[in-house]
Amino acid sequence: MPGKLRENSIGLKESMFQGVAGAAPTGAAIATLTGAAYYAQGSLPLVAFIAFLVVMLNAVIIRRISAKVAGSGGYYGYVKTGYGVGPALFAGFFYIFYQIMALCLIALSVAVFVPPLMGYVFGITLPSYSWFPLLLVTLLFGLFVSVSGIRGSTRYTMIMAVIEITIISAFGIYILASHPSINTASVFTTQYSLNGISGIGIGVLLMYTAFSGFGASTPLGEESVSPKRNIGISVVFTVIILGIFFVFTAYYFTVAWGPSLMGQYASELIPGVTIINGFIGKAAAIAVTLLFINSLLTGTVVVTNGTSRVMMSMSRDRMLPSGLSKIHHTHVTPWVAASTVVISAILIGSISVIFMGGFNAFIFSATAATLGVLFVHALINASLPPLDRKFSGKFSYTNIAMTLVSIIIFAFIFYSTFISISLPVIAGTAVFIGWLLVSAIYIVSKRGKFPTITIDASD
Secondary structure, three states: OOOOOOOOOEOHHHHHHHHHHHOOHHHHHHHHHHHHHHHHHHHHHHHHHHHHHHHHHHHHHHHHHHOOOOOOOOHHHHHHHHHOHHHHHHHHHHHHHHHHHHHHHHHHHHHHHHHHHHHHHHOOOOOHHHHHHHHHHHHHHHHHHHHOOHHHHHHHHHHHHHHHHHHHHHHHHHHHHHOHHHOOOHHHOOOOOOOOHHHHHHHHHHHHHHOOOOOOOHHHHHHEOOHHHHHHHHHHHHHHHHHHHHHHHHHHHHHHHOHHHHHHOHHHOOHHHHHHHHHOOHHHHHHHHHHHHHHHHHHHHHHHHHHHHHHHHHHHOOOOOHHHHOOOOOOOOOHHHHHHHHHHHHHHHHHHHHHHOHHHHHHHHHHHHHHHHHHHHHHHHHOHHHHHHHHHOOOOHHHHHHHHHHHHHHHHHHHHHHOOOOHHHHHHHHHHHHHHHHHHHHHHHOOOOOOOOOOOOOO
16 A cells, blocks of 8 residues: 655645745746747747736636645646546646656756856856756755655745745846836837747747746645645745746846847846846845756755655556655655656756757757646646536536636647747657657557546545
8 A cells, every 4th residue: 555645744835835936936037038038039028927827827727626626646636536547647647747847947957057157157167068967966956855855845945935036036126226217118019029929929938937836736735734725825826926026037137138139138048147247246146146056956846846746646546657656754755756757857858968958958848848838737727617517516617718718828839839940949849749649659558457546526
């Protein structure tokens, strides 16, 4: 019989900040926004705002679902309760896929952006092979903290998230207040976007990655106090905090750099640090560098926590090998699943750098991760109407409308991706499609062979 996780280990405040920390806010501001800026250019704040609205719609849907279903399965459990085993396997496989790709993205953010940061801020030149030890240490740090215990890991990530957002926002307020002439509303239009609406679409795709940890609390239901109440609240809170932070950060980075000059923004690799150094000084640049590294390390903890618990839940259902549900006897954490996730991320991240180079590997992992996120959230959102019917005996027209709107938005973002001619975006899309086909073949080949799973409201 698989072990159980420790109930009532974390409260609302720890749960609320898991998604914030999982997004690695400083890391996303310095790194992920750079990828989005490559396509959105001077319209980056518009892209951030659109992504905020899309993610908020998903957060509202998740809150409604989590009021009915809460457990260690997270999104996998939501879809399982709404539609059954087959669609739930798609959700589970793609949750694991995009979370591993997100771990790659976080680790590559360190491997790709820290060497130039060290040179720019500290005058230290790292050797060309430094990307590998940086990648390895980043991922192993997340594994160590995650396996050490849910209470300690969630409190650590909560404290780090508060510190990051407070300092980066304070720098932005100072820059805008001390240089009021740089403020402009034109950055909230398509005026500066690369290739018009297509640039906005791909920018939203990559910007969505910055929010990708927003549902990090959903797999913690088994360990949370009052999960059917607290998980939904934590997800909505996370999106509000991240939305305000990313829109504000995208705005002050863009206007400080110059909206018409954003074509060169991504080529700088660390433009956010350059801006803060230029407007505030070296001490602030050093602070941001340290926050950037710490932010990404914190993000690996959150992603490893969530992914390992979904993998463990699928193993309990006998959808994955039974060894993945093993619980550490002292720390009461799914250590085998966590180790599997991290080893997979190390292999994928290393191979992508070897074949694509650092920045292209970063864009590749961001694209694959975000397509996986969108696909899983489409499945989750589509499960809301049948959940209404299952628990209340009728459909909610409001919930049906929200589901349809979210899926239409996802379709637009997918379309913008598929018409891209950027090699790393195409590679990320190809990997996504490949995983989709492999998952479909596996599920169809096992049809009728999966064990019967009892579906109930407490899963």
